[in-house]
Amino acid sequence: MSGHGQNIPAPTAPLPTPATDGPDKKLVIVGIVGSVLAVLGSFLGWVTVEDADESLAGTDGDGVFTLITAAITAVLLIVGMVTRKGMVAASAAVPALITFAIGLLNFLDPARLAKASAEGDEAFEGASSEEIDAMIEGIEWTTAAGLWIVLLGALAGVIAGVMAGLKARSSN
DSSP states (O other), X not given: OOOTTOOOOOOOXXXXXXXXXXXXXXXXXXXXXXXXHHHHHHHSEXXXXXXXXXXXXXXXXXXXXXXXXXXXXXXXXXXXXXXXXXXXXHXXXXXXXXXXXXXXXXXXXXXXXHHHHHHTOGGGTTOOHHHHHHHHHXXXXXXXXXHHHHHHHHXXXXXXXXXXXXXXXXXX
């Protein structure tokens, strides 16, 4: 039989399907924004002296670590979103959780940052750690806005990472 006159369908490429793999873009963007806020909050005031106009920035102590872990969180979320790899975005939950834990430690003990800052200050050179602790204990420290921003931003990163992981796991 010859193929003349017969309608043979031409080979076609598969129809594109909407991409369902990869992390939820909106949620990842919320996590990225939260991580950037945590980076910015690391530079802001974390504690203030009650009844005084003095505050300490996060980068005077543990804010250096939150700055690094929040930046890593943002990078992992961006890479996960761009490459559409949910597990990469999910891995952002780990540094975000570390950021949150560091922030929480400083929230629960506002004098922690003051102690760390004083131990590295030349004015306290020669003073023992116990002497510095005794001096700082007499001061009433309160949590400032920068620490709140770090905590909320880190929480957004944790939630985005966990949700990306749950979605990646359910799609496998």
